[in-house]
Amino acid sequence: MEPDLRGLTRAEIAAALTGLGEKPGNAGAVFMAVHRRGATDLAQLPNVPERVGRALGRAFSLQPLPLPERTLAAADGTRKLLFRFPGEAMAECVVLPGKDHQTACLSSQSGCACGCTFCATGALGLKRSLTTAEIIAQFEACLRSAVDLRSLVFMGMGEPFLNWENVKKAILILSDSRGRHFPQVKMTVSTVGVIPVIEELTRSDLRVRLAVSVVAADPELRARLAPMEKTYPLNRVLAAVREYCSARQAHVMLEYILLPGVNDRPSDSALLAKLIEGIPCRLNLIPYNPPGGPGPATPRVKQFQQELIAAGVRAYLRPEKGADIAAACGQLAAGMGSEHSGT
Ligand code: SF4
Incomplete structure (x- = not known):
């Protein structure tokens, strides 16, 4: 074809x-x-x-835009849309409600090859990368499902920087003034740390925002939780992030998933604060969502945040949305019976 x-x-x-x-x-x-x-x-x-x-x-052909096979709505207004793309490539996107607008969270791949141990998408392995049209189909479905869609994050299934050419094209198409004209500054691309693409972004004209998943400050622990550490160690990832921030006069969003008893000890917050010192960033702390639903709100979550704030870090607790339909961070598994995701 x-x-x-x-x-x-x-x-x-x-x-x-x-x-x-x-x-x-x-x-x-x-x-x-x-x-x-x-x-x-x-x-x-x-x-x-x-x-x-x-x-x-x-x-060329002009294929009909794929439609979601199923939509699930959570009690808090979160909506999860499930696609079945050709070749049994399942993928999900999520419409997240906010105070005054909604956010679309898109998948870049069906499954993921990165194998982060806390992530349901990682447990699936990689089925395949999504095409540009499949990424756009998710956005269009979110747009129809939302009342006031004003931001877009690539934090669904997959590592966007391992499908960068298609993700980049989707960004260019969605932001084009002859199309949806969705502002690039309202788009965030999240990575577990693919350094060559961070470096490309540093040099590029794209105005999208960068988010980096820290996972753990200790290299050995990080390598156990996020195998990508072996290819792109966090100290080199953060060096690329510093360069990105300084060359573009930009802030970065850092994400840290809190795994009780694993990476939420006082020694972890101290090491983390030291590691990211001087990076113009906002750090989002994300309580882990175990399979089966939202995790218990442990007192360590708040304490961890306080320890970071005391060390001078702008640390925020990210309120989880859609945990009852497995749409929260770490839960996207394309209706494959498991529950957790996202870079
Ligand atoms: S956290 Fe992101 S990079 Fe890691 S396995 Fe999940 S989707 Fe892939």
Whole structure:
């Protein structure tokens, strides 16, 4: 089958038109027809000359946007949408309610190869990376499901930086002024620490925000919990983050999942504070969600936060949403009977 035009950025459509002997200036109208006006037939693209549509039809298809197979709603208003993409590639996205707006949390892969031990997605292994069109399909479904969608995070299933080309294209398509025009500054991409992509972001024009999953400050403990530590050790990840912050005059979001008795000891908070000293960041503490539902609110959670604050860290407790439908952080497993996720 020909490649799906839906997965092309506007610049790629312009290049494709040139290659087909058509004027690249039609790219904006083609892009708008597909991404804003919901065209489903290349032969009938609104405001695009028929000849251009026919030319595109020789090299591309225009696949219908996949729809979620199932939607679950939690008591707190969180909605989880389950997709079954071709090849039995399951993936979930979540609409998270906030005080005055909603956030879409998208998956970048079906499953994940990183194998973090606390994560249900990691337990699945990697089925495959999602295509750009599949990522966009999740966004469009969230948009239909939300009342006021104003932010977007890549914190669902998968490690976005291990599917970076497709995630980057989705960011460019969703933020394009001829499409949804969703601001890049309202998008956050979360990684467990793929250094080459952090370095690429440092140099790039993208305005998306970076979030890094710290997991544990002690290298040996981190290697046990997040095997990626062996490829990209946290001290090198944080060096890349410092460079990112200084080159872009940007803040970074650091995430720390609190595993009771594992990485929430006073020695862990002390080591963590030392490690991230001087990084312009906000640190989100995320209480672990064990399989089966929300974790108990242990007193250590609050104490851990206080210890960090006392050490000068802007540490926040992230309120968990959707734990009763396995949509909270660490719980996304694409309806595969387990419960936990997210980079
Ligand atoms: S935490 Fe993120 S990187 Fe680790 S296994 Fe889960 S989805 Fe993959």
